[in-house]
Amino acid sequence: MHAVILGATGYTGSVLLRLLGNHQAVDRITAVSGSLNGQPVLHTDPGLDPRLLKKLEHTKGMFVPVEEAAGLNSDVVFAALPHLASAKMCGPFFNSSVVIDLSADFRMTDPEAFLAAYGEPIPRPDLLNRAAYGLSEIYRDQIRKADIIANPGCFPTCILLPLLPILSAFPVNGTIIANALTGISGAGKKAVERNLFVSRSENACAYNPGRAHRHAAEIIQEIGKVSRKTELFFFPHLVPMKRGMAATIHLETKEACKDKEVLAVLQKAYKEAPFVRIRENSIPETVDVWGSNRCDIGFRTEGRHLMLFSVIDNLVKGASGQAVQNMNIRFGLDDTEGLSAGSEL
Amino acid sequence: MHAVILGATGYTGSVLLRLLGNHQAVDRITAVSGSLNGQPVLHTDPGLDPRLLKKLEHTKGMFVPVEEAAGLNSDVVFAALPHLASAKMCGPFFNSSVVIDLSADFRMTDPEAFLAAYGEPIPRPDLLNRAAYGLSEIYRDQIRKADIIANPGCFPTCILLPLLPILSAFPVNGTIIANALTGISGAGKKAVERNLFVSRSENACAYNPGRAHRHAAEIIQEIGKVSRKTELFFFPHLVPMKRGMAATIHLETKEACKDKEVLAVLQKAYKEAPFVRIRENSIPETVDVWGSNRCDIGFRTEGRHLMLFSVIDNLVKGASGQAVQNMNIRFGLDDTEGLSAGSEL
Amino acid sequence: MHAVILGATGYTGSVLLRLLGNHQAVDRITAVSGSLNGQPVLHTDPGLDPRLLKKLEHTKGMFVPVEEAAGLNSDVVFAALPHLASAKMCGPFFNSSVVIDLSADFRMTDPEAFLAAYGEPIPRPDLLNRAAYGLSEIYRDQIRKADIIANPGCFPTCILLPLLPILSAFPVNGTIIANALTGISGAGKKAVERNLFVSRSENACAYNPGRAHRHAAEIIQEIGKVSRKTELFFFPHLVPMKRGMAATIHLETKEACKDKEVLAVLQKAYKEAPFVRIRENSIPETVDVWGSNRCDIGFRTEGRHLMLFSVIDNLVKGASGQAVQNMNIRFGLDDTEGLSAGSEL
């Protein structure tokens, strides 16, 4: 297979280079960068495995402009680009390659919700019917057939995986509160004062609470498919680590439910999912999944109060890892090809 | 004034040594340590200001055993000890000094709630009527007259300061969700694997959620005084920083309330509080109060949803700083004596 | 006293605002910022103590442009500006105020060495004879009489304080190796990818080794005054903390020296220095001086090998704290006024 990466120098692009470099079914990678055209890929990131070079040979190991990539036959294109730029730069690929878009451009189907969240209209409404929402464990059937896969946001992935099976199983009262903590890489590689080491070391805060965070709209869209009347409030927080994400969700079920019922629902939902682990007696920590494509889910009940806890690596299951998993699903490969289910220590 | 510190080598004890060392009304400090008896205080903590030595002269700069401290006349005793050990070791001081207890031993008045949270009965129920709950801004009048001041827990301080005025002003529906993040010093200085640098760097997690955390009972006791029927769920999280605490609280008011109403309520409640700052347009970060005795409070409204955000330094306003503030109140000094309202950068 | 701060929004400017805010002899502060003219000082940095406002009243709590500051009578001007910009912007103040320059513009007296290190000629060679090198403990007599005080760099401060007395006492063979570690704030507040949290967390490296670092020239100039033929190599490293600096120095004495000789030399040199502490039996750690104006010095001998270890807070003794100490010396105040000799925990 031949994979193109658009935006190969951002954090998610860098992780894609690592994952696809080790992927047995991918033998060619074309790395596209706006700013580093014609420069050697290995020089810009000394952490890359030198063996990656073999897969880059057809471009002499260099970053190429998007026009050049478009002229090559590719099987799959990963767009690791900012919102709105993504749909645009993917233009030449929609009819020839499978496009896996890590931006929000194909995630939302409600024009108003998109406009409210991103300040512009959905860039390519004409293509929405060819796109699947790429939450791998939930939309496997759609992903298998889609030309465009809208890779979910990191927060939605972390919150929806524990929440969707529960909402399908238990009627809920009132407002769901979803709190989440993210490492700083979630903010991208842009050099802004807010993300400097000195600004973030020994510092934590909430930001964009309620419905103000763009991911809130995405989460609300998805839970709306399962449970029409459910309301959700989302509270993201920035904590001083570079990778990792944890969600803590509180909901009230109409009737008291028991631990073993919750366990049964979650286990059934993910019994064939190689990357989701239900933790029976412990609350997961982000380090448990650091560097892996896994989502670990814990839970507690107290009467009608149900608490869910989930962790992912925001750059892997929350972005590039899930993108590769979606490629695997789309091309009939094993979900786990090229992906780790074990953490870095 | 002569101040005794019981447990002067833990984190809160170390901060007390620093604060009282700079306190103009305190000219003698007796440092008590079980394990370091007879050793020079300045040697065990190279960060202490050498000028502290003057205030330690009467014990030749040494840690002394509690029996020796009890034989000296002291005005105030700070107990920076584990729960249950605290009430016991304070025994000799109750009738001769003002006791400011940083443990939970005098915080709770309901025997069953204490037993459930701490696994043993309230150690000195006979003294409860002489004790005030030391949330400085709220219980100033009681603190002024109390012989025993039960210094609040860090989480309760961070959650109650924004919450209590709101609960007094707005009727609330349903369950309040209080999420909080704490730096690792909240777990104390005990050397356990869970708190090693390697265990906590690049790691975050929820722990003791719901009503399982001891501080939940303390918070619920206090909001019960204001709003009898209110239910609260508490979700503490451990994040990789040494100091700092942030709370994010969601509640639903019976009727929609506006930003300016919330602002007015908070500003009125704290208009004379030198350490509470209401942030009109921004969400506070823990670094804003790092090293200071301040609590910064932010808020947002969306219809009937009210969101509160607060930050403290868990070792200062959440422990030793508030203890000194309570001493100031009790002895008729200015609240701010010996305390900073500005952060370390 | 009335103090002006030029560049009040950088890291060293922010620390100056904190220190002068608590300084009993300073009752007026004028904060100058190029970019934030006319904005309220307290709004741009929520960590500032609200009581600072009193000292800012004459500018209504606002940042003012440099021209406005120049029109006010000031006793002392702190220039917390980039090299070369500093000498320029201080122009209006040289004849009316004492100027304490935290940049390198007045540190070096050899035109070629300055040109090599900073790429441009010394900006105001005409003023060099009015300037003292502000290493407080060493040049106290000159500082007391100077109109311009060239505040030393953080690395030179950390390396020269242990090294100068030793070089005066013991003849040395061969090359001195000075290694140093610095927290990230040493790189300033500029938003560059290299200093993002994600770039620096879990990362350490050497940079600008040998004579390539600008501070090498400054150190070499100063040791040349004491020991003409001595050669020194300097190896700075960046480590993942926001504040703190540690130096490890190796030198070979012509004849074997003993611990007690080294101790005697260091103790004599600093017997009246309130901010230098000689550690007899332990190697200092940066946390021992975090937030304080202290320099802690340890040492070891093995035959003719002499090892020196020193730590400072790069933003305090390595910059703004020493600047305030120099102001105290210059104006006949106690060295310690407004400065802490104890660390934040």
Next chain:
Amino acid sequence: MHAVILGATGYTGSVLLRLLGNHQAVDRITAVSGSLNGQPVLHTDPGLDPRLLKKLEHTKGMFVPVEEAAGLNSDVVFAALPHLASAKMCGPFFNSSVVIDLSADFRMTDPEAFLAAYGEPIPRPDLLNRAAYGLSEIYRDQIRKADIIANPGCFPTCILLPLLPILSAFPVNGTIIANALTGISGAGKKAVERNLFVSRSENACAYNPGRAHRHAAEIIQEIGKVSRKTELFFFPHLVPMKRGMAATIHLETKEACKDKEVLAVLQKAYKEAPFVRIRENSIPETVDVWGSNRCDIGFRTEGRHLMLFSVIDNLVKGASGQAVQNMNIRFGLDDTEGLSAGSEL
């Protein structure tokens, strides 16, 4: 192949479980733990890949005592144990398996040097003639034939890889100064106050300088084989990261040498080494090799001054990764089997 891991719950044991879990030639792993006998391996470390279970089936996924492991046929034993305990616990395996010892028990051949460094005699001097020093790139021929492989310390690995080829090529004057920074995992998993998150965050220091660190003796032994009269001083430092190691080495060559000479020597030495990369124009950072088995080496010259810079991941190339590489060499596999040459981002 069947591999036994003694001490499977420490940091290096945990990394071995991860590496061998992904190693294609290893189909059985026996995990030995003193303290966790009979407990499920996967439960004690939630970060392990569930697929590891297949390789643990013969012990039902449990930790077993060493006696039980000794009764099973194994091809290779990895001893991830403290010094002195290691040689003892490996007793039953010396005649039946290849032993790869990550402790110091077989590293040093001089009885006096061992005694001085470890306080006891070499535990099994009778076996030293069967042991090879496992610095993979240097002692490949010996490793290929050895029954016992003494896996080098992390500091020696990081310092010897750049230094040995240089010492073979260029005569040296005077003392070599080797400075090094290590992440906290180098101190092992023991729960001591010194290694708590609160003790180490925002903190750096030198420790055990000169010849006091045990690894100094190991380094000196090895450079003595190449360059008899060379003297070396070693300065380890602790910096706040969990993994990673950087060395900065200064030496003076008898005659000035040029960059291209140094480059040629290093490139020739490692032209066939898949895990050593010579950096022509940049100084490596620890993050470049985080999680990989690589050692990156940079250099600078200034006249007769030669500076070397190297980085490794202390738990991989500095311990468990090099141990696996040595297994690969010993059993005729490709060096890179089961090992990564690319970093985690």
